Amino acid sequence: MKQITITGGNTTFECADDDTILRAALRAGLGFPYECNVGSCGNCLFELVEGEVEHERKDSPAYTERHAQRKRWLGCQAKPHSDCTVKVSLRDHYKSIHPPKRVTGSLYAVEDHTHDIREFRFKLSEPAMFLPGQYALLYVPGVEGARAYSMGNITEDGKEWHFQIKRVPNGAATGTLFDKIRIGDEIGLDGPYGMAYLREDAPRDILCLAGGSGLSPMISISRGFARSEKLKGRNLHFIYGGRAARDICGEPMLKDLPGFGESIHYHPAISMPDPDNPAAWPGLTGFVHDIAANMFGDKLKDMEIYFAGPPAMAEAVTRLVVEKKIPPAQVHYDQFY
Ligand SMILES: Cc1cc2nc3c(=O)[nH]c(=O)nc-3n(C[C@H](O)[C@H](O)[C@H](O)COP(=O)(O)OP(=O)(O)OC[C@H]3O[C@@H](n4cnc5c(N)ncnc54)[C@H](O)[C@@H]3O)c2cc1C
Numbered sequence: 001m002k003q004i005t006i007t008g009g010n011t012t013f014e015c016a017d018d019d020t021i022l023r024a025a026l027r028a029g030l031g032f033p034y035e036c037n038v039g040s041c042g043n044c045l046f047e048l049v050e051g052e053v054e055h056e057r058k059d060s061p062a063y064t065e066r067h068a069q070r071k072r073w074l075g076c077q078a079k080p081h082s083d084c085t086v087k088v089s090l091r092d093h094y095k096s097i098h099p100p101k102r103v104t105g106s107l108y109a110v111e112d113h114t115h116d117i118r119e120f121r122f123k124l125s126e127p128a129m130f131l132p133g134q135y136a137l138l139y140v141p142g143v144e145g146a147r148a149y150s151m152g153n154i155t156e157d158g159k160e161w162h163f164q165i166k167r168v169p170n171g172a173a174t175g176t177l178f179d180k181i182r183i184g185d186e187i188g189l190d191g192p193y194g195m196a197y198l199r200e201d202a203p204r205d206i207l208c209l210a211g212g213s214g215l216s217p218m219i220s221i222s223r224g225f226a227r228s229e230k231l232k233g234r235n236l237h238f239i240y241g242g243r244a245a246r247d248i249c250g251e252p253m254l255k256d257l258p259g260f261g262e263s264i265h266y267h268p269a270i271s272m273p274d275p276d277n278p279a280a281w282p283g284l285t286g287f288v289h290d291i292a293a294n295m296f297g298d299k300l301k302d303m304e305i306y307f308a309g310p311p312a313m314a315e316a317v318t319r320l321v322v323e324k325k326i327p328p329a330q331v332h333y334d335q336f337y
């Protein structure tokens, strides 16, 4: 166990030898800035004033030579080799409502939602609560480093976490999860993390935008919405995008929720309809951000917006947010990498 001191105050916390400075800070209830937790965004950079650390992920995409020269390190990857003093601006926004825990998950069920999206349901070795829309780190056996996956369920007791995961061609973690992990197998889980959780105190209609791998957190947000007393009387619109009809899913899970078709509205769309057989998809066509713009126009400014999906979709939605002058505080997402 190492002691970490933050400059400019009396803040200290303990960090286990196999933990990272960011995650230990969040476990201690501190608001250490972050987003992806896997070395890709750079939001967790801090300055090392004293002590020695090492990055868990040596090829972190967010880390540059310039950072190294300026004694900056990624909090989500930095493991301490000694007691350390670090400089970072803590912010209440990043404090965890449910501090992350390291637990073991035992796989007890799987279900296919499409040809390449499968749900993996784990029972936890000890309960760990999370908010709708949050994610966890999965330590997949034989795979270097952790991968982030969003929970698709909601929970009252923290006993189960479910993940809807899209297979990535030649992906290390998804390849193992889809092809090797069996019912009864155990894997390491760490969470919850993430700031894109359901805001029950925001008195607005909700727009969930999901593409492909972004299904899970948006399903969790929708389930949280259906359960929420505070959000009664509001509407939730769920726009789900895929390339082709076979990529489309989500409706059966939403249909199970009270209010489906009344306060919960599902709008699937595909971006590459078959030109030889247009009748095969009678629904909406285009990208989710364009569908949202056409459907809601200037009303977007009055909505609470959650989104998740591949980087290209996130970039397009971010541009839409700027174009439509949607207040940033109403927009919630954790960038996927
Ligand atoms: C916050 C967040 C939430 C996500 N939620 C979901 C979800 O709900 N469903 C879903 O299908 N996908 C989700 N993803 C994407 C997921 O984490 C994986 O990137 C994706 O499944 C590909 O993993 P792979 O190992 O199969 O592919 P690979 O191509 O083998 O790995 C690529 C990913 O792993 C990262 N990586 C590579 N080496 C390391 C390492 N040593 N340590 C840490 N990371 C490494 C890469 O930066 C890249 O992001 C999420 C990502 C983030 C950041």
Ligand code: FES
Pocket (backbone or CB within 6 Å): 033, 034, 035, 036, 037, 038, 039, 040, 041, 042, 043, 044, 045, 062, 074, 075, 076, 077
């Ligand atoms: S790089 Fe550390 S949180 Fe994204």
